[in-house]
Each structure stands twice: as C-alpha cells, then as structure tokens.
Amino acid sequence: MKWKTMVAVRCVYATAGLGMVVAIGPVPVAHADVPAPADVAYPGTIRLAVDATDLDHRIFRVHEEIPVAAGPLTLLYPQWLPGNHAPRGPLDKLAGLAISGNGQPIAWKRDPVEVHAFHIDVPQGVSKLSIDFEFLSPQDSSQGRVVMTPDMLNLQWNTVALYPAGYYAHGITIAASARLPQGWQFGGALEVAAGESPNAIGTDGAVKFKPVAFSTLVDSPLFAGRHFKRVELADGKVPVHLNIVADDAKSLDIKPAQLKAHQDLVAQARKLYGSQHYDHYDFLLALTDQLGGIGLEHHRSSENSADPGYFTDWDKQAPGRDLLAHEYTHSWNGKFRRGADLTTPNFNVPMQGSLLWVYEGQTQYWGFVLAARSGLWSAEQARDAIALVAATYADNRPGFAWRDVQDTTNDPIVAQRRPLPYRNYQMSEDYYSAGQLIWLAVDAKLRELTHDKRSLDDFARAFFGVDDGSYVVKTYAFDDVAGTLNGVAPYDWAKFLHERVDAHAPPLDGLAASGWKLVYTDEPGAFQKTAEANRKTLDYSASLGLVVSSKDGKVADVRWDGPAFKAGLAPTSTLVAVNGREFKPERLKDAITAAKGPGAPVELLVKNGDEYKTVRVDYHGGLKYPHLERIVGTPDRLNAILAPRR
Structure with a gap:
C-alpha cells in the first residue's frame, strides 16, 4: 500500500451572512509508506521470546531478533485479526518499544496514517535487529479482555510480535519461545522444538517451539495455568485433545x-x-471467573472459556x-x-x-x-x-x-x-x-x-x-x-x-419447513430458566419489550417501539419499584400476569440518571415464553437433523 495523494481543499464559511471562500492547499490526505505484501520468502528466521511470568503486573515482556539488510524497513503490529473479522489488534497495549543493532540504539518512527506500522532505517553493517517491548495486558475488563490472572494466562502471539512489511505472513518464518510461571502447564497447537518433551517446560522455565510460518504462529495461541488437565478426545493418527x-x-x-x-x-x-x-487438534478451555471470556477459532485449536x-x-x-x-x-x-x-x-x-x-x-x-x-x-x-x-x-x-x-x-x-x-x-x-x-x-x-x-x-x-x-x-x-x-x-x-x-x-420459514412452529406459554422451559439464571437476567422482550437484570433491576435492553419503549423506558435505566413496591424479580413477573386482559397497566418507578419518574406500560398480553411445538401432519425434519449419525 502506497499513497502519496495531495488535494486542494475549498472551505466555505458563513460570516455575518456573507459566504467566504478560503482556499487551503495542497493538503496531504494520506501518506503511508508501507510496502505492499509480496508472496516471497523473508530471508532468515525471526526469533521471538516472550516472558509471561510477571503475574503481579500482568505484563508480557518481549524480545525479538529479526535478520535484516541495511536500508529502509517497516515493521508491523498485527491489526486485522482472523476470527475477529475487524481491525482489533490491541496496539494501545504495546509500550517501551526499543530497537537496536550491533548494541547501538536505532531510531524508529510510527507511520502517521498506518499507526500499526513503524519505520526504521537499518544502518550499514547491521544484519540483525534486537527489539524489546512490553505488552501491558488489561488489569480489568474496562481496559479490554483480561488475558492474565494469578492462576492462568492466554498468550495470543499476535499481541506480542512485530513482523516485516512487504511479505505474505506465510512467507515469514519465526521460532518462538515462552517463559511461563514455575509449576504451570500449557496447551496449544504449536509443536515443541526438536529434543524437547511434548508440553514440557524447560529447566529455565521456557518452552521452545518449532519454527513455523508467522501465519501459523498467530493461529496457534497458548493457554497455561496452575491448575491444568489434558484429556484425549480422539487418538490414532489424528489426535484431538481437550486442554483445560x-x-x-x-x-x-x-x-x-x-x-x-x-x-x-x-x-x-x-x-x-x-x-x-x-494433523492434531487442541481445544483450549478455561474454566474461570477471572480470565476474560472468549470463543475464537483456529485451524488446529480453539480458545474457549466457560x-x-x-x-x-x-x-x-x-x-x-x-x-x-x-x-x-x-x-x-x-x-x-x-x-x-x-x-x-x-x-x-x-x-x-x-x-x-x-x-x-x-x-x-x-x-x-x-x-x-x-x-x-x-x-x-x-x-x-x-x-x-x-x-x-x-x-x-x-x-x-x-x-x-x-x-x-x-x-x-x-x-x-x-x-x-x-x-x-x-x-x-x-x-x-x-x-x-x-x-x-x-x-x-x-x-x-x-x-x-x-x-x-x-x-x-x-x-x-x-x-x-x-x-x-x-x-x-x-x-x-x-x-x-x-x-x-x-x-x-x-x-x-x-x-x-x-x-x-x-428468515423464519425454515422452522415450519422442519415440522415445528414457535408458540408462547406463560412458563419458561428449563433451558431458558437456566440461561436467565446464569446471565442473571429476566427476558421479557416478547411481552413488555425489555430485558432487565434480576440482580439490581437495571434495564439491559428495550425493544424499539415496544410497550416499554413507548412508555418511556430506555436501556441503562433502573427499575426501582413495581406497582408501588420495591423491585424484585417475582414482583415484576406477577405484575405482568396481573395486567393480562382488562387489568391495569404495569406501573414502574424508574431511575434514569438522577431523575426518578413513574411510567405505565400499557401491555396486557401476559407472560410470553417461547417454545417449539410440532405441526401435526408434517414430517419431523428437525428431530431428524438433531439425531446422532451412526
């Protein structure tokens, strides 16, 4: 990608009723001196070492060595992440970037447009760059997904690596290692280097992996933890493991x-x-209240939490x-x-x-x-x-x-x-x-x-x-x-x-074509009860048109133009009282039931910011919980779809 576009801009300002034309230009609208990727091999092997032992501060410390030749070089921090389908590379967590060659510091400059790119000029006589930086992982969820706790960590290689621009990711070879806390075990799709025991940590606390393409490295995260179990889900020529x-x-x-x-x-x-x-597949499963939630696919593994x-x-x-x-x-x-x-x-x-x-x-x-x-x-x-x-x-x-x-x-x-x-x-x-x-x-x-x-x-x-x-x-x-x-x-x-x-x-027609229809009753099924209990929510989206926290009455969602919306409710407001009594989950449920038919509207005292107001939700359809019911006389294709293959 190379853009060096200059445009003249004409801006019109209205001053005291007089249109004033001011010419400003030329103005640089983009200047990204980032080489486009080519499908050629990068010369040499990059070495990447990650120290993941600072649990107190939740810091990953990174040392990288990149073979280079003298001249301009652009290093990239991964931005567009597979499975995220979006530019969500956590660049804001990178800190302390220092680059050197032959023991001497080398200046770097961030691209002002492609901010994930870092430009340097490699001096004559330098054949290898030494790069050091920290990945300051989130301390709590307000800063992003938590990936390190006192008992486990999730090492995603895209967060701890810079790579040279101008190459396809599969053309860059990288040999990675990770230093993990003492006594921990790990799981992942990467294979350990020759001479290393599978899933073993060396005496120096580091595990060394076989060199792989950078695309494969990014696609092969690790879960590691103090409490770990690995079980076989399939053996033979193509094994599958569950790493917990x-x-x-x-x-x-x-x-x-x-x-x-x-x-x-x-x-x-x-x-x-x-x-x-x-050739093998590794489920990575974190059972946790501390690590951030995840469900992310990879070719030979997946990151999951429960x-x-x-x-x-x-x-x-x-x-x-x-x-x-x-x-x-x-x-x-x-x-x-x-x-x-x-x-x-x-x-x-x-x-x-x-x-x-x-x-x-x-x-x-x-x-x-x-x-x-x-x-x-x-x-x-x-x-x-x-x-x-x-x-x-x-x-x-x-x-x-x-x-x-x-x-x-x-x-x-x-x-x-x-x-x-x-x-x-x-x-x-x-x-x-x-x-x-x-x-x-x-x-x-x-x-x-x-x-x-x-x-x-x-x-x-x-x-x-x-x-x-x-x-x-x-x-x-x-x-x-x-x-x-x-x-x-x-x-x-x-x-x-x-x-x-x-x-x-x-697109709802497939349900009837499968022999079933959507119906509502005034009682939730066991599955919905469990789902609501786990999420600590009350889902009345099909009736009042809102979803509310069962814990504190905070409104999580309001259906656009639904009964609650028309009454003046908005998300993030809080239900304080129902029909004149303090909010409790059972009281809201009872109020919806009592309003059925010719009953009075559901009266809610609502706190929105520092304002309190009473709203009356004019809904009289009673409780509505979804279920599937067979359409008599039609083929039961849905149960055929769900039946195990023998």
Whole structure:
C-alpha cells in the first residue's frame, strides 16, 4: 500500500451572512509508506521470546531478533485479526518499544496514517535487529479482555510480535519461545522444538517451539495455568485433545459421561465432514471467573472459556455447551474453507466479510446440531435453544425495517463489538443467528426436494470435506456456495439465498419447513430458566419489550417501539419499584400476569440518571415464553437433523 495523494481543499464559511471562500492547499490526505505484501520468502528466521511470568503486573515482556539488510524497513503490529473479522489488534497495549543493532540504539518512527506500522532505517553493517517491548495486558475488563490472572494466562502471539512489511505472513518464518510461571502447564497447537518433551517446560522455565510460518504462529495461541488437565478426545493418527485450565483444581473433575459427550463431538464432526484439515487438534478451555471470556477459532485449536462449574455443575451449564461445537466446526468452515474477501496476505491488509452468513451463520447452525448429536445437549435442550433464537427474530428485531442480514456482515468493522444502546433496532452481527435460521431453511428445503434422502450434511461433506488432510486455505465466493447446493439438489439456490440474506424480514420459514412452529406459554422451559439464571437476567422482550437484570433491576435492553419503549423506558435505566413496591424479580413477573386482559397497566418507578419518574406500560398480553411445538401432519425434519449419525 502506497499513497502519496495531495488535494486542494475549498472551505466555505458563513460570516455575518456573507459566504467566504478560503482556499487551503495542497493538503496531504494520506501518506503511508508501507510496502505492499509480496508472496516471497523473508530471508532468515525471526526469533521471538516472550516472558509471561510477571503475574503481579500482568505484563508480557518481549524480545525479538529479526535478520535484516541495511536500508529502509517497516515493521508491523498485527491489526486485522482472523476470527475477529475487524481491525482489533490491541496496539494501545504495546509500550517501551526499543530497537537496536550491533548494541547501538536505532531510531524508529510510527507511520502517521498506518499507526500499526513503524519505520526504521537499518544502518550499514547491521544484519540483525534486537527489539524489546512490553505488552501491558488489561488489569480489568474496562481496559479490554483480561488475558492474565494469578492462576492462568492466554498468550495470543499476535499481541506480542512485530513482523516485516512487504511479505505474505506465510512467507515469514519465526521460532518462538515462552517463559511461563514455575509449576504451570500449557496447551496449544504449536509443536515443541526438536529434543524437547511434548508440553514440557524447560529447566529455565521456557518452552521452545518449532519454527513455523508467522501465519501459523498467530493461529496457534497458548493457554497455561496452575491448575491444568489434558484429556484425549480422539487418538490414532489424528489426535484431538481437550486442554483445560481452571481457577481452582476442583473444576477439573470430569465425569465419564461428560468426557464421552466431548469425545462424541469429535466423532460426530468427523462423520459430518468426512475429512480433517489438521494433523492434531487442541481445544483450549478455561474454566474461570477471572480470565476474560472468549470463543475464537483456529485451524488446529480453539480458545474457549466457560463457567468454573462447566463440569462440576453440569446440569446448570447447558446454555453454553454449544461453544466447543461451534469453534471446532470453524476448523472446516472459516479456517480451511474461507470467504475470499476474508482471506488476506498478512494481518495489516483490510478484510471484508460479505460471506460471514456462511462462515459464522452455518457454523452457528452446526454448533447447535453437533451439540445435540454428541449429547452435549439433549434434543429437547436443542429445540429450546432454537426456540429462543426464533423468538428473537419473531419479536425482537425491529431493525429489519431498515437493514438486512447482508448489511450486518459489515458490523465487525462498524461496531467492533462495542455495546449498543438499542441493539434490537441497530442490529449487530445478526449474520450469526439469522444466518443459522437461513441454513435451517436450506436444510429443510434440501430434504423436501430429495424426499428426505439428502440434506445439508451432504453439502457439508461436498463443500468442507474436500481435500482431506490438506491445511491449505481453500477460498470460496457466493457462486461456489450456490453451485455446491445445486450439486446436492438442483434448484435456484442463488435466488433462495438472496431472498433471505437480502430481505427486510427475519428468515423464519425454515422452522415450519422442519415440522415445528414457535408458540408462547406463560412458563419458561428449563433451558431458558437456566440461561436467565446464569446471565442473571429476566427476558421479557416478547411481552413488555425489555430485558432487565434480576440482580439490581437495571434495564439491559428495550425493544424499539415496544410497550416499554413507548412508555418511556430506555436501556441503562433502573427499575426501582413495581406497582408501588420495591423491585424484585417475582414482583415484576406477577405484575405482568396481573395486567393480562382488562387489568391495569404495569406501573414502574424508574431511575434514569438522577431523575426518578413513574411510567405505565400499557401491555396486557401476559407472560410470553417461547417454545417449539410440532405441526401435526408434517414430517419431523428437525428431530431428524438433531439425531446422532451412526
């Protein structure tokens, strides 16, 4: 990328009613002297050493050695991160940057436009740069995701490395090592250097890894911790491991049935795709209240976090048990097969996400399905989870009046997962769950067209299961998706997909086509009860049109133009009293019930900032909790979809 554009600017000011034209120019609008990446090998091997032992200050200390030649050089800090689909490299956490050669300091200058780029002039006679800096990881969630605690850490290599501009990431070789706290163990997809024991830390506290391409390094994070367990989910030629770190040793207690469900997840995924695009796979799972939450895909691993009671409080953890199935699916969908506009040569070339409704939407679909097929969920739990998704789009996405699913594929860049005041109206990354419903419709249509002889399973094998054993990314475009569907069952799939992806209406037709319909009752199912208890929320989005904290009455969401919105409620306000009595969860529930039919409106005392006011919500429909109900006389395709493959 090289821009050296100069423009003349004409600015018009109104002064005392007189239009004044002031010519200002030429003005530099961009000046980025950053070499474009080329598909050639970088000469030599970069060495990267990370000291991750400063738990007190939560600091990663970095030393890097880069072979160089004399002349201009630009170093890049990774900005556009795979799986984030956005420019979210935490550059603000880099500090103390010092560069030297032959023991002498070398000046660096940050690019004023491409601020992730650092320019230097390598002096004659210098063949290697020594680079030192710190990654000051967040102390609490207000500063970003917490990645280091007294008991565990998450080392993401993109946060602790600079790399030379002008090269594809796969053309840069890097040998990494990490010094970990004494007595800790670690898991990850990287293989240790020759002569080192697998997953072993040397006597100096460091673990040394085999040299790999920089693209592979960034795709291979570590979890390490004081309390660690590694279990096999599949052995043989292509092993799969579950690497667990926890805040407390007791969280590592896995019952045989729980282990079998995770082993069956691997088996069911292999049956689905008929291939593997890794030589080994490592689930990284943190059971924690301290480390920041994560679910992030990689080609040979995934970063995941869950409640400390994931195993020990199994019955209360069902709502989060599709996470591993989702991230594992990404090894095929997102890492091996990837939308062409998300496939960039290095980590500082902008990405586009036009096909995220395939990348994430179909992965969300398979995450639910594989959770059911493996036994991580029962079929009933899976149906209850689908009911919650369907209810969101039936009753709580008024944003479809002005947006469609396709436009939300821009949201990783637009919103970057920041909190939104009215998410249901603004919408954000709805390509996940709305995309999931689109793929349910596709699956049902394939089954209908083939008299239930073929399904989306056949698409998955044909699209993601090709080139068994290959690690090379295979890109795709919209026509490849439609064409593969046409090979499963001839139909105008391009039209079918566009009618849902580009529509200003939620894609709900797949539910009926699968033999089920969305209904509401005045009692939540066990799955929803658990989900609300875990999140400490009360979800009345289908009735009053709000979601509120069960702990303190703070309003988390208000449905745009819903009953609560029309009464004057807004997110972040707090419910102080219900019908003249102090707010308690059961009182709000009772008030909604009492207002049903000809009852009086629900009266709420609301605190908004330092203002208190009474609002009356004119809603009389009673409690509404979503469930799925069979459509009599239709094929039950949904349960067929959820059934394990034998």
